[in-house]
Amino acid sequence: MANIREIAKEAGVSVATVSRVLNGYPYVREEKRNAVWEAVEKLNYTKNINAVHLAKGKTSIIGVMLPYVNHPYFGAILEGISKEALRHRYHLLLFQTNYDVEKELEALEMMRMKQVDGLIICSHVAGWNVIEEYKEDGPIVLCENVGDKDFLSVYIDHYESFAKALRYLIRKGHRHIGYCIGRTTGTNSKARETAYYDTLRQIGVEPRKEWIFDHCLYVEDGKRVIHQWMDLSEKPSALLVSSDQVAAGIVLWGRKEGVKIPDDLAIVSFDNHPISEPLQITTMELPLALMGTKAFRLIYHYIETGNIVKKKEKLPVRFMERSSV
Amino acid sequence: MANIREIAKEAGVSVATVSRVLNGYPYVREEKRNAVWEAVEKLNYTKNINAVHLAKGKTSIIGVMLPYVNHPYFGAILEGISKEALRHRYHLLLFQTNYDVEKELEALEMMRMKQVDGLIICSHVAGWNVIEEYKEDGPIVLCENVGDKDFLSVYIDHYESFAKALRYLIRKGHRHIGYCIGRTTGTNSKARETAYYDTLRQIGVEPRKEWIFDHCLYVEDGKRVIHQWMDLSEKPSALLVSSDQVAAGIVLWGRKEGVKIPDDLAIVSFDNHPISEPLQITTMELPLALMGTKAFRLIYHYIETGNIVKKKEKLPVRFMERSSV
DNA sequence: TATTGCATTGAAACGCGTTTCATACATTAT
DNA sequence: ATAATGTATGAAACGCGTTTCAATGCAATA
Structure with missing residues (x-):
């Protein structure tokens, strides 16, 4: 050639x-x-684009670190990133981690090796100190609330939206409230957990461990949840569900078991996935694609100009009141 | 450094x-x-990994060309590819095309420029002659039936499975059958269309253009379809739906309108997405993740050894009979 | 003892596009 | 007429890891 x-x-x-x-x-x-x-x-x-990359010291590729590619939550973020990357003629290199620290490290190393010009971290398990070590190797944007930590971030305030949903349930008269979550570790999950404990204690209700359902990611997990719920001797009257997919599973499998929504069990969910509308699930719309788009813009703008407009951006959540409460 | x-x-x-x-x-x-x-x-x-890439003439990156990243169909394929890529320490570069030929060409060009060692095409609009031009630049695997064309491929026989679903509906007594499809162009869609015309004509039924619903990709499209269906003066008694998401939309929005499934309208769908189970939708399970996995294996094996075990592999489809017919 | 062979090691070429710097000429401004 | 600009172009350095080939040293076999 x-x-x-x-x-x-x-x-x-x-x-x-x-x-x-x-x-x-x-x-x-x-x-x-x-x-x-x-x-x-x-x-x-x-x-030969590799020669170009070598000579220029940049690749116009952004790495995207996420646990699963085909999960509605991360898929939506990825879509937003991808859309924006397309506009700017950047490419995306996927780092699926399965929440394995080794894999996360590999993504970070790839930035150090100049495989990617920057990294968008959609979710992670590695500690802050680990990620911090790679700060000089290129811009990192996180799709989560990083608090005081000195990172770029575009995020949804899960503490706030979880607390808001809880207060809504409380206002509707619920006192026995449980929740479903994808995993119990991780910034977002911790924020939700804290919101749960804080809010319930504020109204003098003791939170219950057995009303927290872990590993809720997909529709089929809703089936498990509703059965577990039915087996409880003391049942919560309402569930906060971290994903519409799971909520759809709960509602649909619940129907088959004769569980009345919202009379037997009220549901507030998250995402506002199209499936929640015909199911009349009350849900908090999370601007996931927008989060991805903004994350890309932030990193892109930094790479191209060296400037940062806004280090941390909180995105608004929209409450979609329907009839599952 | x-x-x-x-x-x-x-x-x-x-x-x-x-x-x-x-x-x-x-x-x-x-x-x-x-x-x-x-x-x-x-x-x-x-x-500096770019120097490695340049010196070695390979990158251990596979390109994945797909129209949308966050669509259940392509998401599932991507998941399968990603899983296998992870096992072999390969990375994936995403080429989202939105079915735009320009973007497809860009992906192909990237292989020519040695950005990627090979390319998995999940779906495309570019003509065969276009793709053929890039054959010498690296291995290409398609996730569709390429017929006689000299390409590597792992595929689901959409003609066969569509025809099978149709014959099932016919056996159940349906004569007025329509279908929903994501788009009308493309190999898979054409195969389905042909199956539709062939099968109906075999039983002497004239296929009807107005019973074909285009642009059906997501849950919300099901809403549109059921309303269009209700507005028809002559309604099909059964619909073949190319995606469970759309079928779920049809069933759920249909329920709200008092449409009885299967009495007013029978449904056979595709994918066997977890949502179809609680909705009791009869569906053809498509091994999408497996297709992705096998596509990766094929390309990987070729890159590493120069051998091709099987040029074209057809994957089996499983019929999940439930009660929507 | 002569020969074969393996373990070690480094110089240099190779993959290849980008960018800087010096040079040379053609204009335009003073 | 002279200085100051602007246009046009190439040599060479630069980014950097891999790989080949020749060479050296030392041990084992003939």
Whole structure:
């Protein structure tokens, strides 16, 4: 395969001139410009992009670290990132971690090795000190509330929205409230847990461990939850559900078991996935795609200009009141 | 940032030796090996992976071309690819095309430029002649039936499964059958269309254009479909739906309108997404994640060994009979 | 003792596009 | 007429790890 030097020889110019033509720089005479393009045609030349990356020291690739690619939550974030990356002619390198620290480290290492110009972390298990070590290797944007930590972040305030949903249930007369969550570790989950404990204690209700349902990610987990719920001797009258998929599972499998929503069990969920509308599930709309888009913009803007407009951005959550409460 | 030559100087060896140590090759004396690692520590050295890519002429990255990342169908394929890529320490570069030929070409060009070692095409609009031009630039695996064309492929026989579903409906006494599809172009969609026309004509029923519902991709499209269906003066008694998401939308929005499934309208869908189970939707389980996994394996095996075990592999579809017919 | 072979090691070439710097000529401004 | 700009172009350095090839040293086999 031809390289730029062969093109130069063929066109009777220097490699610098070829590079100029190829990249559309000025100061090349029309004839030479044509000669170069002709040589490119003739020798069927294509740039070796790895040489470009090496020479430029950048790749126009952003890494995306997420636990699962095909989860509605992360899929939506990814969609937002992807949409924006497309607009700016950037590419995305996927780092699926399955919440494995090793895999997370690998993504970070890839930035150190200049495989990617920056990294968007959708979720992680690695400690802050670990991530901090890679700060000098490139911009990192997190899709979670990083608190005081010195990181770029675009996030949804899960403490606030969880507390808001809880207060709504309380206002509706519920005192026995449980919740479903994807996992119990992680910033977002911890925020929700804290909101749960804080809010219930504020009204003098003792939170119950057995009303917390872990590992709730997909529709099928809703089936498990509703059965577990039915087996409880003391049942919560309301559930906060961290994902519409799980809520849909709970509602649909509950129906089959004769569980009346909201009379037997009230539900407030999160996401506002289209499935929640026909099921009349009251849900908090999370701007996931927007979060992805903004995360990309932040990192992109930093890479291209070196400036940061807003280090941390909190995105608004919209409450969609329907009839599952 | 230090490079390999500085490490060599610091450790008092040649760059070749440093490279040997870094890559775990034999024939390096213990002392030198240690000296290299110490220099690496001391200078806080990391490889520049772009230089590696350039030197090796490969990147261990596979490109994935798909129209939308957050669609259940493609998400499932992507998950399968990702899982397998993880096992083999390969990375994935995402090319979201939105079914735009320009974007598809970009993905193909990226392979030519050696950005990726191979390309998995989940779906495309570009013509075969276009794709064919890139055959020499690296292995391409398609997730669709490529017929006689000389491409690697792992696929679901959509003609067969669509025809099978149709015959099932016919056996159940339906004569007025329509269908919902994501788009009308594309190999898979054409296969389904052909199956529809062929099968209906076999039983002497004239297919009807107005019973074909295009642009059905997500839950919310089901809402549109059920309303369109209700507005028809002559209604089909059964619908084949190319995605469980859409079917769920049809069933759920239909319920709200008092449409009885299957009495007013029978449904056979595709995917066997977990949502279809509590909704009792009869569905054809498509092994999407498996397709992704196998596509990756095929391309991986070719890259690593130069061998192809099976050029084209058809994956089995499982019929999940429930009560929506 | 002569020969074969393996273990070690480094110089140099290789993969290849970008960018800087010096040079040379053509204009325009003073 | 002279200085100051602007246009045009190429040589060479730069980014950096991999790999080949020749060479050296030493041990084992003939």
